[in-house]
Amino acid sequence: MAALNIKKGSSSHSAYDLRDPHAQAVERHTLAVIVDNEAGVLARVIGLFSGRGYNIDSLTVAETDHAGHLSRITVVTRGTPAVIEQIKAQLGRLVQVREVHDLTVEGPAVERELALFKVAGTGDKRIEALRLAEIFRASVVDSTLESFVFEITGTSEKIDAFADLMRPLGLRDVARTGVAALARGV
Amino acid sequence: MSRQMTGAKMVIQALKDQGVDTVFGYPGGAVLPIYDEIFQQNEIRHILVRHEQGAVHMAEGYARSTGRPGVVLVTSGPGATNAVTGLTDALMDSIPIVVLTGQVPTFMIGTDGFQEADTVGITRPCTKHNWLVKDTDRLAETIHQAFHIATHGRPGPVLIDIPKDVQFATGTYVPPREARVDHYQPRVRGDRAQIERLVEMIETAERPVFYTGGGVINSGPAASQLLRELVDATGFPITSTLMGLGAYPASGKNWIGMLGMHGLYEANLAMHGCDVMINVGARFDDRIPGRIKDFSPGSRKAHIDIDPSSINKVIHVEVPILGDVAHVLEDVLKLWKARGSRVNGEAVAKWWAQIGAWKAVDCLRYRPSDNAIKPQYAVQRLEALTRGMNRYITTEVGQHQMWAAQFLTFDEPNRWMTSGGLGTMGYGLPASIGVQIAHPDALVINVAGEASWLMNMQEMGTAVQFRAPVKQFILNNERLGMVRQWQELLHGERYSHSWSESLPDFVKLAEAFGARGIRCDRPADLDDAIMEMISHDGPVIFDCLVEKHENCFPMIPSGKPHNEMLLGEAETQGVIGEKGAVLV
Ligand SMILES: Cc1ncc(C[n+]2csc(CCOP(=O)(O)OP(=O)(O)O)c2C)c(N)n1
Ligand SMILES: [Mg+2]
Numbered sequence: 001m002a003a004l005n006i007k008k009g010s011s012s013h014s015a016y017d018l019r020d021p022h023a024q025a026v027e028r029h030t031l032a033v034i035v036d037n038e039a040g041v042l043a044r045v046i047g048l049f050s051g052r053g054y055n056i057d058s059l060t061v062a063e064t065d066h067a068g069h070l071s072r073i074t075v076v077t078r079g080t081p082a083v084i085e086q087i088k089a090q091l092g093r094l095v096q097v098r099e100v101h102d103l104t105v106e107g108p109a110v111e112r113e114l115a116l117f118k119v120a121g122t123g124d125k126r127i128e129a130l131r132l133a134e135i136f137r138a139s140v141v142d143s144t145l146e147s148f149v150f151e152i153t154g155t156s157e158k159i160d161a162f163a164d165l166m167r168p169l170g171l172r173d174v175a176r177t178g179v180a181a182l183a184r185g186v
Numbered sequence: 187m188s189r190q191m192t193g194a195k196m197v198i199q200a201l202k203d204q205g206v207d208t209v210f211g212y213p214g215g216a217v218l219p220i221y222d223e224i225f226q227q228n229e230i231r232h233i234l235v236r237h238e239q240g241a242v243h244m245a246e247g248y249a250r251s252t253g254r255p256g257v258v259l260v261t262s263g264p265g266a267t268n269a270v271t272g273l274t275d276a277l278m279d280s281i282p283i284v285v286l287t288g289q290v291p292t293f294m295i296g297t298d299g300f301q302e303a304d305t306v307g308i309t310r311p312c313t314k315h316n317w318l319v320k321d322t323d324r325l326a327e328t329i330h331q332a333f334h335i336a337t338h339g340r341p342g343p344v345l346i347d348i349p350k351d352v353q354f355a356t357g358t359y360v361p362p363r364e365a366r367v368d369h370y371q372p373r374v375r376g377d378r379a380q381i382e383r384l385v386e387m388i389e390t391a392e393r394p395v396f397y398t399g400g401g402v403i404n405s406g407p408a409a410s411q412l413l414r415e416l417v418d419a420t421g422f423p424i425t426s427t428l429m430g431l432g433a434y435p436a437s438g439k440n441w442i443g444m445l446g447m448h449g450l451y452e453a454n455l456a457m458h459g460c461d462v463m464i465n466v467g468a469r470f471d472d473r474i475p476g477r478i479k480d481f482s483p484g485s486r487k488a489h490i491d492i493d494p495s496s497i498n499k500v501i502h503v504e505v506p507i508l509g510d511v512a513h514v515l516e517d518v519l520k521l522w523k524a525r526g527s528r529v530n531g532e533a534v535a536k537w538w539a540q541i542g543a544w545k546a547v548d549c550l551r552y553r554p555s556d557n558a559i560k561p562q563y564a565v566q567r568l569e570a571l572t573r574g575m576n577r578y579i580t581t582e583v584g585q586h587q588m589w590a591a592q593f594l595t596f597d598e599p600n601r602w603m604t605s606g607g608l609g610t611m612g613y614g615l616p617a618s619i620g621v622q623i624a625h626p627d628a629l630v631i632n633v634a635g636e637a638s639w640l641m642n643m644q645e646m647g648t649a650v651q652f653r654a655p656v657k658q659f660i661l662n663n664e665r666l667g668m669v670r671q672w673q674e675l676l677h678g679e680r681y682s683h684s685w686s687e688s689l690p691d692f693v694k695l696a697e698a699f700g701a702r703g704i705r706c707d708r709p710a711d712l713d714d715a716i717m718e719m720i721s722h723d724g725p726v727i728f729d730c731l732v733e734k735h736e737n738c739f740p741m742i743p744s745g746k747p748h749n750e751m752l753l754g755e756a757e758t759q760g761v762i763g764e765k766g767a768v769l770v
Pocket of ligand 2 (some may be wrong): 584634636637661662663664665666667686
């Protein structure tokens, strides 16, 4: 099918997608939404998801182009292929949305999250936590005699795995940034 | 002209530069500076409404009957919240309106100030876009952008919230041509390859149908013209949604009537049985397909729409064409003609024979009566006595709305204003005033139900004050008729709160407003009474007492496919299954 030349929107577009829309399998997609950095834009994007009953697994937002006044919102969402296409089309028609990229279908992408873990404990547990942190390449950014704060970056799966390991070792608190993602290559 | 001016003056200047001649509004503390400017000029006419919801519906009526955006001005807090139903209505029906709201001064925002409401927050989901302007220097440009966004792409309502200090402060005015709008330029030309596929479909179709909607009307007069040309040249049958009536003339030879839940038998069966469906500016709203799984099972479908989110939202189509209806139809016609204007004439003739057989069922027939005025009969007489006049119709919501859609005919676009997507009772009276303000010499009739009409009846005062000679043709069945019909079919005839009790005497009510009241309850008197209504030079409330228990047919019960349509009373027992009953 002919490629569409839509200013807003990714190469995979609601109207022109070839995958079977009736397929019921739920897929996880990472979307990068480039928006005008103006008041209310985040509320609009979030309101779209809640108002239309779409899922948000993760949401990250920050200004990425100060001169151009643009922010990048990275959303990880779930849905059947038809729902994912609908989400992209709905995002694309928001006035403040410049581009919508589906990093999951546009080619390989790098996804990273940063997390901070506070782990409290003494004796063997404390030593085990430190050892595992090393294996995961987490760094210690704060320590007392009874606790550590680890900083770790990686895929969401890696951070989930680290959380599972820390839990029996005295995990007290977690702060995660949500996913940031970029397409690989140029 | 000096470019330095107050925010309030800027509002008026920007409206003038946008070609606005009428504003529907209601004053209050937070918009007083703007009202002061309105007082000191004569180019823009202000229509003082009686409730802000009325202002928005008037602006909708103005917009839909002229093709130009309607403009509303209301105060902060309750003024803004009263506008919410109208905004949602305009969003659902893609009507371009620009609403200006006052707001508490910027330094008070967030303090729960008097008449403060989070207007942009409240209206975010019911506008196409909205703005809070905190700087007078940004005000003019924002207003111009608002007009641009309301009228480009899929039209819709926009709102600008203007704090009072921004109205008082002085800033630099920016004229329309200097306003930045390049970031919002939806694509209007359709994709060439897709258009080619559509043309191939047209050439080979055996049982084609055009399924058209409000998008044709929103696209402008050229779209209706091109549609007529294409339909007549191909000889294909054409049906339309409630929103699209008039885009193709009801008197046109290919017209097979409205489709949908209360659409015509032949139109719905043509949709069910076609092999090629060409959707032009409609959106497969749930009143159209019935049960999705069984919708038009044997057809290949093309869909022309300017909104990418409408394509493949409900129904999967083989040929999606993203673009403006007029632009796309122009390209389709050009290509189809260049390739020899071919259709499968023989097959299409057979298809017409089939449609003719469905037509013969005469699905709108009803049992006439000599004693009681049947609502269908009332609408038929209204049609017969006003057809050919310079006529605009609005409606409220309910059975009367469906009878109006079934029995009135429209040969031009922009003549039919009804609340389709939201189904807003209380829409028709204010909308009729908005239409009349835009077309002072036309005959403007609101076909109403008594219950709906009461919802915004205060606007009768507006009609009288501004000498808008609107005709309120109320089909008074003393029932919330459509609710009653569903209770009969669906809830064991338990008529829970579907009676219109303690109704006012509509004739006295008219007189109390300073309007004319007419009552009619005998079929034999109806024609004369309607003629009296038409010839009266001023607003009229016509209390037409109709048969109370008439049901509206045909009807596709919720959750049923098109070919399981109900035609009349005998077929209605136990027809809506449990699954259908949860649908609305
Ligand atoms: C604001 C609003 N409230 C409730 C409804 C639900 N509703 C749809 S039709 C209807 C009855 C309308 O009665 P009437 O205006 O007398 O019209 P009829 O069906 O009797 O012709 C109701 C209550 C609605 N559409 N809008
Ligand atoms: Mg009624």
